[in-house]
Amino acid sequence: xxxxxxxxxxxxxxxxxxxxxxxxxxxxxxxxxxxxxxxxxxxxxxxxxxxxxxxxxxxxxxxxxxxxxxxxxxxxxxxxxxxxxxxxxxxxxxxxxxxxxxxxxxxxxxxxxxxxxxxxxxxxxxxxxxxxxxxxxxxxxxxxxxxxxxxxxxxxxxxxxxxxxxxxxxxxxxxxxxxxxxxxx
Numbered sequence: 124x125x126x127x128x129x130x131x132x133x134x135x136x137x138x139x140x141x142x143x144x145x146x147x148x149x150x151x152x153x154x155x156x157x158x159x160x161x162x163x164x165x166x167x168x169x170x171x172x173x174x175x176x177x178x179x180x181x182x183x184x185x186x187x188x189x190x191x192x193x194x195x196x197x198x199x200x201x202x203x204x205x206x207x208x209x210x211x212x213x214x215x216x217x218x219x220x221x222x223x224x225x226x227x228x229x230x231x232x233x234x235x236x237x238x239x240x241x242x243x244x245x246x247x248x249x250x251x252x253x254x255x256x257x258x259x260x261x262x263x264x265x266x267x268x269x270x271x272x273x274x275x276x277x278x279x280x281x282x283x284x285x286x287x288x289x290x291x292x293x294x295x296x297x298x299x300x301x302x303x304x305x306x307x308x
Contacts, residue, residue: 125185127160127177135167135239137184138175142167142239150179167237167244168220189238190247195228203228205236205246216243226281227252227299248299253308254278256293259285272304 125134134145143164152158158179165172167188177183193205193214202215203225216236218225224246228234235247259275272284275295283297285304294308 124182127179127181127183130160130162130183135186135188136164137186138164142186142188142244143173146172152179167239186239188244190235191238192233193236195230195232195234197230205234208233214243216246220244221246223302224248224299226279226302227254227297229254229279250300251296251298251305253294254281254283254297256285256289256291256295259289259291261290 128150130145130148132145132147136143136145144167145162146165147163149161150158151161160177160179160181162175162177163172164175192208194208196204196206196213198204199215201218203218203221204213204215206213214236220243221228227248229252232248232252234249237244237247254277256275257278260273271287273287273289275283275285275289277283277295277297281297281302283295283302283304285295289295289304289307296305296308297303298305
């Protein structure tokens with residue numbers, strides 16, 4: 124338990140059995156009435172963002188989320204298997220928990236896995252990854268109707284828009300947050 128006066132960015136709260144991360148908070152002391160705390164909370168599982176106001180000094184449940192560096196090993200049906208780099212324990216993470224991050228996940232990649240009571244909540248990838256282009260059409264010089272980009276399939280099976288000069292077999296750097304091409308690797 125903690126008081127709303129102790130809130131900090133990144134803190135994880137358990138409200139009605141749901142885990143929320145504090146994205147932003149502000150203590151407000153109006154001229155009339157009691158003080159309150161205005162917060163922006165993000166659902167740990169779904170990513171939904173909500174605004175919530177608490178009276179100052181209200182007790183809230185805090186949850187401990189253990190962030191561990193793990194290595195991705197392999198896909199096992201719908202699940203993904205990760206190994207803790209400190210204890211060498213292996214855990215299975217469901218495809219629903221990983222979501223779109225699976226498009227940028229290569230074997231032996233190091234990621235951060237958030238655990239609450241030994242249950243995986245989320246997987247954080249590095250900001251960018253290097254992927255090999257497995258298929259793309261040749262870009263024609265002078266073809267600028269699409270803004271100078273073309274679709275390319277990378278080794279994980281994801282589609283990425285790349286500049287016309289990228290060819291099959293090249294390594295490219297892709298932003299894992301929005302799936303955009305950054306540069307050649």
